[in-house]
Amino acid sequence: MEDSSSQSFFRKHWEGYKEFWSERFSILDNYSPFVQREKPLPSWSDSDVEEFIASDPVHGPVLKTAREAVNFGLTGSLIGAVSTAGVAWKYSRSLHGAGLSFLAGGAFGWTFGHEIANHWYQLYRVDTMGAQVKFMEWWRNKSE
Numbered sequence: 001m002e003d004s005s006s007q008s009f010f011r012k013h014w015e016g017y018k019e020f021w022s023e024r025f026s027i028l029d030n031y032s033p034f035v036q037r038e039k040p041l042p043s044w045s046d047s048d049v050e051e052f053i054a055s056d057p058v059h060g061p062v063l064k065t066a067r068e069a070v071n072f073g074l075t076g077s078l079i080g081a082v083s084t085a086g087v088a089w090k091y092s093r094s095l096h097g098a099g100l101s102f103l104a105g106g107a108f109g110w111t112f113g114h115e116i117a118n119h120w121y122q123l124y125r126v127d128t129m130g131a132q133v134k135f136m137e138w139w140r141n142k143s144e
Contacts, residue, residue, distance in 0.1 A: 030129060030133050041143060049063070049067070052135050052139070055138075056134065056138070059130065059131040059134040059135065060131075062127065062128060062130075063128075063131040063132065063135055065121050065123065065126070065128075066123065066131065068117075068121065069118070069123060070117075071117075072116050073110045073113040073114040073117065074110075075113055076110055076114070076116065077106045077107075077109040077110040077113060078106075079109050079113075080110070080112065081102045081103070081105040081106035081109060082102075082105070084104060085102035088101035
């Protein structure tokens with residue numbers, strides 16, 4: 001009898017835990033119809049993205065701005081990777097240390113660059129994930 005009540009307690013606790021984290025990682029729910037398919041979506045080109053941007057007056061400009069923000073991340077990644085690897089090489093002359101610094105600097109630079117882009121383009125005011133999902137829906141409908 002006690003085993004049944006303890007199982008019920010743990011099941012209730014687990015469901016609450018699962019619900020809590022599924023709310024915080026809703027990205028998995030948004031992209032799962034496009035990722036978990038039997039037949040993957042075909043690749044798209046820049047001209048396809050430009051066609052969507054021109055055709056959707058609500059989500060098109062948001063997607064265009066999000067695509068422009070990637071350049072900030074790439075620039076930050078390049079600066080972070082080269083500068084940290086250079087400093088590590090200068091002071092340690094260790095190839096593996098410089099390599100790890102290059103990777104870490106690239107990741108940190110990407111993060112800082114993306115943060116700068118968020119503020120530069122005020123991406124925190126728009127739903128970039130919603131625009132990406134709308135593009136994926138548009139592409140799925142167009143390609144099928």
